[in-house]
Amino acid sequence: MNWTDLFSCLCLALYALAVVASFSGLLGRSPRLKALACALCAGGFAAHSAWLAVSLCSGAFEGVSRGFYLLPLAWVLAAAGLFIFRRQRQEIVLHFVSPWAFFLCACALGFSGAPASATVTGPLLWLHLAGMAVGIGVMAVAAGAGGMFLWQERAIKHKARLAGFRRDLPALGSLDAINSLATRIGFPCYSFGLLCGFLWSRIAWPSLMPGDLVKSGFSLLILLVYALLFHQRQALGWQGRKPAVLALVIFAACLVSLFVVNTFFSSQHGF
Amino acid sequence: MNSSISLIGINHRTAAVEIRERFALTDFCAPETWAIPRGEGISESLILSTCNRVEVLVVGDGDRARRRALECWAKARGRTPEELEPYLYQYQGEEAVRHLFSVASSLDSLVLGEPQILGQLKEAYRKASACRAAGTILNRLLHKAFSVAKRVRSETGVASSAVSISYAAVELAKQIFDDMSRHDALILGAGEMAELAAMHLVQAGVRRIRVVNRTYARAEELAQRLGGEAVPFGQLFAQLAETDILISSTGAPEAIIHEQDMRGVLRKRKHRPMFLIDIAMPRDIDPAVNTLDNVYLYDIDDLKEVVEENLAGRREEAVKARAIVDEETAAFLDWLQSLTLQPTIVALGERGRRIVEEELARTLRRLGSSGPVDEETRKALEIMADSLVRRFNHEPIAFLKERFHEAENPEYTLQAVDTIRRVFDLK
Structure with missing residues (x-):
């Protein structure tokens, strides 16, 4: 077993335990289990960082493959979760970050053997990848908060009983604040990442494949919805339901772009 | 030597308020007036006298101590034990310990899980200590009772939800707004219920509280009591644009706030969420207002339902709490036996x-x-x-x-x- 295997196993195990502790803590309304879930998630993130570092050192990222971008994406998502957890003092963020981090890491491990279809060259590609990872990662957090907001808001609006672990969920205002912070960070990063991607494609790609237009169109569509959310929040002070719905739409579109467009359309992203 | 524990008492279930008043021992808890003197079978005693219960806990020679405590209690109030006995419940040994732990944990209270009883029991213990009426067993028993109450509160949900209309409204506001100190409240009307809810809001730490009433003088009066400011009735909708929580309880014969009005208000406040509590009868706020996005409207019936559900939840939790009380009673009796x-x-x-x-x-x-x-x-x-x-x-x-x-x-x-x-x- 080499270092990469060791850290990948450790990372997956810690994230998986964090997921179990999160669910048990939430359903059982146990503060101890919830705190344990947060600690396990932080531990998983540390192992994840080590996994990423040894992968970089071992040259695993010299070629573009699906494992190549899912691993950093999951890392950014976990980092965003930990950052927002510290900043907003809301442990709920980590309860929906852990399952996603586990899922993406498991996918990254599954695709790690896929052959690289392109070589990683130039700072523009790195900036593109970093920007997109942050933009999508924080939107995953915003979508989690948004989904929870809509669920809880519906209960309050329709005067349903807030029983069980619903009582322990943060106030609607706190969930909205998570969404707001994620949008403020995510939109500039996503826009910048997309711009770098377009510039890099003009420089590096010899010709466009048929699926590239679909991928570009999809990314621009996501950017438009992202821009709408950012603008309405910053300029018009939107709060509540609409931003929550838009965050879910953006994140769902990102998943479609990553897993459907990349898989079913032959493009430069089809690795 | 005999050190058995006995408890005699009357409460809201066994005696009407006038009987409880007749046998209250509130004035007999000072060192110079302590109602249950030591001796003649009694070695330790404690008196708990609140609006809902009067209880005397004694340690001593079993039945002799219990009878002596009853005589002293009746005598202190200028009555005979026969007058008191029909309303009395009497517990000995294990039952007495279990009852005390249940009282401390608020399982025997009129409102299940209410927090005041623990404070009242602590005060009763403080007075018994000051009168040197509490000794080794009562010291241990009362400290155990306090720790049982703490355990019940932390391990069960018996005291976790609001069971009064006004408090339920504030609890709901906390589910909507993250930090109450960043939100403003407006009280429309100067009714008693609105005042109570407003008091809870002030305790919860709302940033600013304003009062609107058709009679400006009454608005000023209430605002002064709440530490807020009075606003003329004509400025109601302008004020609503700056309000996050509205408590309305006017005597108006029909609705004052309609959906159309609220659309304008929401536009002005950039659709920031609002929590409207309408406790007036007839209602002050058109129910259609609740269809607007980011507006949460609760009327008196909605809040009553929340309270009923919370009470039912507390009753479910009380089963768990009773198991804790049983466990701690057994532990205490082990110590006593030792x-x-x-x-x-x-x-x-x-x-x-x-x-x-x-x-x-x-x-x-x-x-x-x-x-x-x-x-x-x-x-x-x-x-x-x-x-x-x-x-x-x-x-x-x-x-x-x-x-x-x-x-x-x-x-x-x-x-x-x-x-x-x-x-x-x-x-």
């Missing part, structure tokens, strides 16, 4: 035997490393270790027996047994 002389002497002897066995085994192992230990040496070592422990135990056992025969002061015996158990860590 205070009698015989188990303590036996425990001291067992502890000595354990030490002899451990130390003998260690010594024989050490001696065995340099050659086999013959039977004679082993026997001699055993006798020496045994007599050492016997001699060490002699003084504490003699001390206990001496105290036990000082029957005129049983409190000293209890203290002695408790001290010996603590010093020698006897479980």
